[in-house]
Each structure stands twice: as structure tokens, then as C-alpha cells.
Amino acid sequence: MKIYNKKGLILGVLSLLFAIGEVVMYFVDSSKSSIILLIILTVTGIEEITRSLNKKSSIEDKDSEDEREKFIFLKSGNITCIITFCLCTLFLLILSVQGVKWWGAQLVGPIVTTLSIVSATMVLVWFISYFFYNKKN
Known part of the structure; x- marks a missing residue:
């Protein structure tokens, strides 16, 4: 055998x-x-x-394992993106409120602008990847 x-x-x-x-x-x-x-x-x-x-069953097992690995990779990437976006939004809110209290409006602008650009870029990348994989599948 x-x-x-x-x-x-x-x-x-x-x-x-x-x-x-x-x-x-x-x-x-x-x-x-x-x-x-x-x-x-x-x-x-x-x-x-x-x-x-059994050859046929082994091929099926390997194919299902490959599909499962791809799904886990995509799902973990999606969750990572969501968590990072939430953290950026949270830091944006905290720094906006605390920045006005501590430094006035002078230093808040660059911090808020940077975090806003990062958050907007993450949302844009998330939408592009979603539509790419949706179109691909």
C-alpha cells in the first residue's frame, strides 16, 4: 500500500x-x-x-487544507485592518481632544491630519482589496 x-x-x-x-x-x-x-x-x-x-481522499484533503489556509490568511488580514483602523480612529479622537487642551490648536493640526490620512488610506485599501477579491471570485 x-x-x-x-x-x-x-x-x-x-x-x-x-x-x-x-x-x-x-x-x-x-x-x-x-x-x-x-x-x-x-x-x-x-x-x-x-x-x-486512499489517493482520491488525500487529494481532497490537501485541496480543502489549501482553501482553508487561503481563507484564514484573508480573514486574519481583514481583522488586522479593522483593528488597526479602529486604533487609528481612537488615537485620532484622543489626540484631538487632548491636543486642544494641552497644546492649543497649533500642534493638533499635523497630528490629526496624519492620522486622518492613515485612516482614509486604510479604508481605501480595504475597499480596493474587497472589490478585487470579490471580482476575482
């Missing part, structure tokens, strides 16, 4: 090893949760091993 997905095979073997450990633990302390965990570990271990030995 040829192994098409080594990672899946290792995960399946580890799951079966944990199931064997659970059998040993069942004899020490027999409980219903041990039986349920034993069944889950055994089924997932057998499924992972059979999927790693």
Missing part, C-alpha cells in the same frame, strides 16, 4: 495510540465517558488512516 498523506497517517496512528491508552485507563477507572472517548478516538483514527491510504 502506498501512503498518500503522511500527516493524516500520523494523526490516525496517534489517535489509535490514544485509544489504546484509553482502553488501559478504562480498566483502571471504568466510566461511561471513557467508552465514548474510546469510540471517538478509534473511529477518527481508522478514518484518518483510510483517508491517508
Whole structure:
């Protein structure tokens, strides 16, 4: 037999090893949760091993993992952009209010202008990337 997905095979073997450990633990302390965990570990271990030995299933697993990685990358980038925009807006408000109190209107202008440009650029980049990926997909 040829192994098409080594990672899946290792995960399946580890799951079966944990199931064997659970059998040993069942004899020490027999409980219903041990039986349920034993069944889950055994089924997932057998499924992972059979999927790693099947060429078609291994290709499907790799494709779904690639799609998941792309989705996570895009989602984390979107969340990072939103958090950074919120922080820039928060600093803009804080510096605007505190700047007028401390320095008067002289130094507030450059600070507010800089943060406004950064915030506007982030919104513009967010819209462009959204429409680009929406058009692409």
C-alpha cells in the first residue's frame, strides 16, 4: 500500500495510540465517558488512516487544507485592518481632544491630519482589496 498523506497517517496512528491508552485507563477507572472517548478516538483514527491510504481522499484533503489556509490568511488580514483602523480612529479622537487642551490648536493640526490620512488610506485599501477579491471570485 502506498501512503498518500503522511500527516493524516500520523494523526490516525496517534489517535489509535490514544485509544489504546484509553482502553488501559478504562480498566483502571471504568466510566461511561471513557467508552465514548474510546469510540471517538478509534473511529477518527481508522478514518484518518483510510483517508491517508486512499489517493482520491488525500487529494481532497490537501485541496480543502489549501482553501482553508487561503481563507484564514484573508480573514486574519481583514481583522488586522479593522483593528488597526479602529486604533487609528481612537488615537485620532484622543489626540484631538487632548491636543486642544494641552497644546492649543497649533500642534493638533499635523497630528490629526496624519492620522486622518492613515485612516482614509486604510479604508481605501480595504475597499480596493474587497472589490478585487470579490471580482476575482
